[in-house]
Amino acid sequence: MNGAESLVRTLKLSGIDVCFTNPGTSEMHFMAALDRTDALRCVLGLQENVVTGAADGYARMAGKPAATLLHLGPGLANGLANLHNANKACTGIVNIVGDHATYHIEVDAPLTADVEGIARPVSDWVKTSPTSEGIAADGAEAVRQATTHPGRIATLILPANTAWGEGSEPVAASIPNAPAPPDADKVEAAAKALSSGAAAALYLKGNVLREPGLTFAAKIAAKTGARLLAPTSNARIDRGAGRAAVERVPYVVAQAVERLAPLKHIVGIGDAEPVAFFAYPDKPSRVLPEGCQRHHLASDDEDGVRALEMLCDALDAHGAAPELAERSVPELPGAGAVDPDTIAATVAALLPEGAVVVDESITSGRNLNWQTAGAAPHSWLSLCGGSIGDGFPLATGAAIACPDQKVIDLQSDGSGMYTLQALWTQARENLDVTTVVFANRAYKILQGEMTAVGVEEPGRVARDMFGLDRPNLDWVSLSKGMGVDAEKVEDAVAFTEAFQRGLATPGPYVIEAVF
């Protein structure tokens, strides 16, 4: 068995089931091994940011990493932005990046690049595997790294001669059963702060935003009056009717400052604190009020769920009655132009139970959080690293992970254009994704940001650079060009009908909502 086959079998043995790929010549032995063994489900993306973003979406829903297969330094580079997003989401991914045979590097062929250098800024672990005998052990270590709580980006570089040389037997990764345990002293300090009577909040990040973490948090809130907060963007929040509602920190700095102003204590689960997305000349980078005491219940690599359970113990909160979101179904909008609010009403009213919502709606979705709070229970996935172009790929990967759940992609048009190639993968795999394109035909956020830097009336150049008009994008043609059925709507009633058609379609469907 050659090195490539020993690696494929190692991945399978270590629990990897899916490989998102965009292969090239240097990966041919790996491809041949995938072909021979039929060990992994291979999903092709026509650009690498689709591949890496899909791996992110898959892991967020499957709860375990996928592999990616990328073609040398430039193939990795094409997928780097969504690896950045995945890294900020604490998603586990095993990247297999082919490279030239080790002896071929020195001739400086066209595709020669510093693969490790490209990988490092987005990877928690990088290794070039120098020998075919060692690749199985390296592959197992890559899976162990990726699976380490809360999830890490592991990039394993596979020189062509490591792939084609004689390999060892496959190796099963040794994956820890549980994350690092929380620190009892921190639990005690948090309990003290939350019992002080002063205004307090839990700041939740990572897997505590799902059950059972959410229920522990809600009981603590019920017992102590603490608010439940989360970052603006999160890898996955399970929410909707019957679940504890979590306030997300607003994107707009002034709003964030205002919402957080009353706090005297904040208890963080995960390493983050609430911060501004960008810096502005007269605005703070940190949005907590002065004098608010930060407590650190658990760091990213510790078991946040167990920490919340221990906090429940310490506060004697297990019997508290948590406040859960009530089911509330907005009225379907009547005749009139479609806009973000009417879209939100329709989505909230019709969202199927168990749906996975991917939110890359940017400015169009600023109110979605409260508008959908009483919808049927669902999972909400957002862009965590701020690099737009994650929506289509996340939806693609989530749908691979959850073939029995409807995926709804709320997609702004500007962001969608970065990785529209994912629609082809949705068509090929017949993935059950309904995409709503918010077609405001602009980088709307930048029009707002221009005002924020003091330009009241953008000139010609800025208008040109922020406008996606002249020509307008036609998302129906773009979708159909990649084999996905689509329709365009401008009216709110037409949108509801289109959304119903999308939900009834057992495959990908795109609705371009123009407003």
Place this chain on the structure above:
Amino acid sequence: MNGAESLVRTLKLSGIDVCFTNPGTSEMHFMAALDRTDALRCVLGLQENVVTGAADGYARMAGKPAATLLHLGPGLANGLANLHNANKACTGIVNIVGDHATYHIEVDAPLTADVEGIARPVSDWVKTSPTSEGIAADGAEAVRQATTHPGRIATLILPANTAWGEGSEPVAASIPNAPAPPDADKVEAAAKALSSGAAAALYLKGNVLREPGLTFAAKIAAKTGARLLAPTSNARIDRGAGRAAVERVPYVVAQAVERLAPLKHIVGIGDAEPVAFFAYPDKPSRVLPEGCQRHHLASDDEDGVRALEMLCDALDAHGAAPELAERSVPELPGAGAVDPDTIAATVAALLPEGAVVVDESITSGRNLNWQTAGAAPHSWLSLCGGSIGDGFPLATGAAIACPDQKVIDLQSDGSGMYTLQALWTQARENLDVTTVVFANRAYKILQGEMTAVGVEEPGRVARDMFGLDRPNLDWVSLSKGMGVDAEKVEDAVAFTEAFQRGLATPGPYVIEAVF
């Protein structure tokens, strides 16, 4: 004047006229300065690999760098692959990459990334400009770096507070008049080798593949019998009727070995030697025959044209009658299925004088070099770094540089899908580009490479990963979705008619040739 404006004015003062952009929030002050000064032509790309590839195409034809404007680490990452290609083409580009305000980095906001780390693998020069007073001088240095012969990638990182703080007066870059002079000893050694009577070749790279370098080379060939060779892929070759024909080293290793086998001496202009694109278990990485002596006339940073002129002097070759390609017009193909050969015949017959041909035809274009040797004089631009997805952007940038020349993009379908967003830019700027999509609906090259690694009959997984069918891409819909007129042809006569329509259209036009 703030730092951003001092940088914009510095770029203009230093000879930069065009800025290819995909801006974000952290670049708002730079955008406002572009808007206020109207100093640079701004061209928007809807994904950053379009932006960087267009800057490459622009510089290859304009003979000077453009600027790019990219949004933080992830925006740079999205454009990295075409910067890799540009770097291998020795193209000069000035990247301006916005970053968070320096004091904002420590809060680890979602878009925080190691921007320098991402830039380094594809940049010859990287600097984060720490102060608004220093940004003008840094900008001038970036232009000087990018303009240094033969062309370099300079990446200047602009923190938001460097942009909005008080700047200095703009600074004009000090650009050298000429590249480093060649070494007379090397010229003498080369002359001796070429006069030895043994089989010899000149191996040409860079700007010697245009006039007047080409004529010097052809005179040397006429005088000594030396062959004229060039790498498989080149930034730009000026060729066609009336010009010296240059043999490109074949991509297929066995063919390259066979073509080079007779050589006893090779005289290189530029640092490269002929090498295999990829390594294979039983094939050499270096394709020159054993015993062939390498001579190094000029390195990449030396004046290759002057070196050839000096070699003409040394060989007394100025009076030699160079062999120039004769005008030969193939017959237009008759009825029958369209295929790469009938496309080549039509393109060769109808190519307008002065056309710029961008070649990302990959397997479909293996014979294009000789098929178009006698076409009307034109410039030929190829993919130099092997990272597919360069064709649409190169054509876009070349058309910005040469508004009075027709640009023909010979584009394979698999490669085209990486950066199809460039079509929107072509529509917005009404660029005179006719694109021929070679729609073989496969990563055809990989089907061949799979055979090369010993797999005679690819299995289901490999067929799935190499096929772009199920569903077929519809390039007419994709093009129209971005505002570009398009048609599909399957017949050779229909292709000729479509190509004539494309040539007659004073704007972008796409022909999907299905075979």
